[in-house]
Amino acid sequence: MKRILTIFSLMFFTFAGFAQNDAAATALLDEVSAKTERYASLKIEFNMFVENLKDGKREQYKGSAAYKSGLYKLDIMGQIVFSDGKTNWTYLKDAEEVNITDNADNQEAMLNPQTLLKDYKSNFKVRYIADKFESNRPLVEIDLIPKTIENKKYTKITVKIDKTKKQIYSARYVGKDGVSYLIEIYKFVENPSLIDSEIKYSDAQFPDAEVIDMR
Numbered sequence: 001m002k003r004i005l006t007i008f009s010l011m012f013f014t015f016a017g018f019a020q021n022d023a024a025a026t027a028l029l030d031e032v033s034a035k036t037e038r039y040a041s042l043k044i045e046f047n048m049f050v051e052n053l054k055d056g057k058r059e060q061y062k063g064s065a066a067y068k069s070g071l072y073k074l075d076i077m078g079q080i081v082f083s084d085g086k087t088n089w090t091y092l093k094d095a096e097e098v099n100i101t102d103n104a105d106n107q108e109a110m111l112n113p114q115t116l117l118k119d120y121k122s123n124f125k126v127r128y129i130a131d132k133f134e135s136n137r138p139l140v141e142i143d144l145i146p147k148t149i150e151n152k153k154y155t156k157i158t159v160k161i162d163k164t165k166k167q168i169y170s171a172r173y174v175g176k177d178g179v180s181y182l183i184e185i186y187k188f189v190e191n192p193s194l195i196d197s198e199i200k201y202s203d204a205q206f207p208d209a210e211v212i213d214m215r
Helices: 002-008 019-037 105-111 113-123
Strands: 041-052 058-068 071-076 079-083 087-092 097-102 124-134 137-146 154-162 167-175 179-190 210-213
Touching: 019 124, 019 137, 019 154, 019 167, 124 154
Parallel strands: 097 210
Antiparallel strands: 041 058, 041 179, 058 071, 071 079, 079 087, 087 097, 124 137, 137 154, 154 167, 167 179
16 A cells, blocks of 8 residues: 555656756656645546556556545545544455554655655656657656665656646556556546545544554
8 A cells, every 4th residue: 555655645768868858857847746736635536557567467446536735535445545644544445444553754745745746856866758648638758766766665656747737647656576556547636625524534434343543
């Protein structure tokens, strides 16, 4: 699940040959970052593909995520994760169980798309890959290479950005273990009207669940 959260920190090609394009890619990310910081709320629906290069398997899952004023909700792979930036509540649908955990600083950054895009320059090298046209959208593909890779479980995050809407269209987390996670967003709602009860955890939402406090 942490790998999936890494991708959402975002929810949101060679240096030598494309130095100017790298600068243009960085400028585009700056625009996306500035726009993201202005969001009061955000809601997305997406397809996630888990790709295992070792055995060639590719699995698909549907999911959704929402953000509002420090509250986050992610629904994917039989789990619903709620967070207020300090505490996480993870509802396991099959087990009918809620796990409560402290939210580490890096997890807070991963859950908050505003934080990730704000700090990407200090954490990643930006590499322009190509301009593309997919799903009737003009996209720019960009690699984000972690500046410190030794302690990371991934080698890069590849994002495709709609350069007209200034929105992230997809993100691919490339794991060192040969497993990649691809998120493709098919519904992106800026500043939706969200009430707290839609994305804030409460015991009343899951009255039959066993609550396990792991803090």
